[in-house]
Amino acid sequence: MNKVLAIARAEFVQAVMSKAFIIGLFVMPLLMGGSILFQKFMGDRVDLTPRKLAVYDPTGEFWPTLKAAAETRNEFGIWKQLEEASPEASAGEASAASRKQARPEFLLERYEPAGDERPDVVLSERVKSKDLQGFVLIDPSILTDEPSERPLAYHTNEPTFTELPSWIEEVVNSDVRARRFEEADIDEALATRLSRRVPLSTWGLAKAEADGSVKEAEKKSDLQTFAIPFAALMLLFMLVMTTAPQLMNQVLEEKMQRISEVLVSSVTPFQLMLGKLVGSVAISSTLALVYLGGVFWSTHHWGVSHFVPLQSYAWFVLMMLFALLMYGSLFGALGSACSELRDAQSLMAPAMIMIMIPIFSISAIIESPNGSVATAMTYFPTATPMIFLLRLLAPPGPPAWEYLAAPAMCLVTTVILLWASSKIFRVGVLSQGQAPTFRKLIGWVVSK
Incomplete structure (x- = not known):
């Protein structure tokens, strides 16, 4: 056991004292914080180029x-x-x-x-020719409620810009709705008040x-229902991906450089593997301690x-x-079985699929954490830790x-x-x- 702990201590000290570990320790918080700041920064960076639209309205009503x-x-x-202007400023300047x-x-022209x-x-x-953002064709049937293939059609070669067609649809439908109420001799304001939706809250x-x-x-929060289970699973996934593939590469590198042959002359292969595995667990536990402390x-x-x-x-x-x-044991074994990097890459794909199974099933499990699918996937051997943690944090929790x-x-x-x-x-x-x-x-x- 002393030899295992000595190997684990050497692996741990070598990792945590490296610049890569110190940098990696702050990568996730910086990425998360940076992504929030970047989204905030990009949220204010909008293309303000005027969008020109042609309207063909044969009815003349809209x-x-x-x-x-x-x-x-x-x-x-x-x-x-923005902020209030100074009292001395003129009306235009204010x-x-x-x-x-x-x-x-939105600049409209009638065609x-x-x-x-x-x-x-x-x-x-x-x-x-980029003279127009798009154009809208209004079919006369829109006033008669007759069946039509395209009562209101928006044409463009830039369909990803959805703000303009959404605005057109809202304006035209509001007008059509007002006309229908008027023809039926119904007070639109009264109908709107009577049909107002009642908000639903979850408790x-x-x-x-x-x-x-x-x-x-207690009132349920999306933070408790979705954000916390998702964040916990992603943190666990990150910790696994931080050490398991690295352990595989390390074992393969030592084998290619014939360092392993020297090591097994002093310790058994099992002691060598277990020491490296304990060291990688200690490295991930150090990261987890920092991140969980930040969460707390x-x-x-x-x-x-x-x-x-x-x-x-x-x-x-x-x-x-x-x-x-x-x-860690799985990736370490795969690394020991390979003699070249390309062999390790071919074996790594199936192992990565096993890790990704819980990630692929996040939405299905959070939607029904105690359903038959979630329960069955919990007992898929290598997926149990991640999926059970996800179900554990998603209300109401497992049986x-x-x-x-x-x-x-x-x-x-x-x-x-x-x-194995x-x-x-x-x-x-x-x-x-x-x-x-x-x-x-x-x-x-x-084999024996």
Whole structure:
């Protein structure tokens, strides 16, 4: 055991004292914070080029409405309010100083076809020449409710800009709706008030206490329901990806440089593998300690610590240890079986699929954390730590029996993978010049 701890300590010290570890320690917070700042920065960087639109309205009924709505929007709806202007500033200067343009202008023109020309063909050419952002064709059937293939059609070669067609649809439909109410002799304001939606909020369950009092239900938050389970899974995934593939590369590098042959002259292959594995677990645990400490401080600082109870930290650490031992032993064994980098890359793809299974199933499990799919996937051996952690943090949590069954599954899987990996490592670490195959790896596992 002393030899295992000595190897683990050497691996740990070498890793944590490196500049790469110190830099990597702050990479995730910087990436997360940087992404938020970048989104905020990009949110204010909008293309303010005016969007020119041609309107073909053979009815003549909707053009005045669209033109007036565009003028109102350009005057009042595309500006962001800033600080108050100084009292000494003139009216024009005060208006310019107190607002900033946030959205592009919509410039509308009415199109009237000349002779027998087709509006869609003529206007399409103008769009191609960048004279127009697009054009809208209004079918006369829109006033009669007769079936039509294209009662309101927006044409453009830049369909990714959705603000303009959404605005057109809203303005035209508001006008059509007002006309329908008028024809039916119904007060639109009254109908709008009577059809106003009632907002729905999600709450937990009330509970009767032993002393006769009632514990009121708490309002559910998206932070507790979605953000925390998702963030916990992604943190666990990041910790696994930080050390497991690195362990594979390290074992392969030592084997290619014949360092492993020197090491196994002093320790057994199992001790060497276990020492490296314990060292990688210690490295990830150090990262987890820093990140979980940051989460603990942040939740208490912002008053949302009740969303992350203390037992959640304990379950995260337990599932993290199982995941690191599982994937670390698997990747370490694969690294020992390879003699070249390209062989390792070919074996790494199936192993990566096993890690990615929980990531692929996030939405399905959060939507129904105790459904048959989520329960079945929990007991897919290598996915148990990540999926059970996700279900554990997604309300209402798994049934009571799974609090024993899932850790037992993790323990059994970890023991089997450690045993199989040690068999592969024992043979593979000393084999040279042999391209590994899955058939060969299975043969090493079952060999005596």
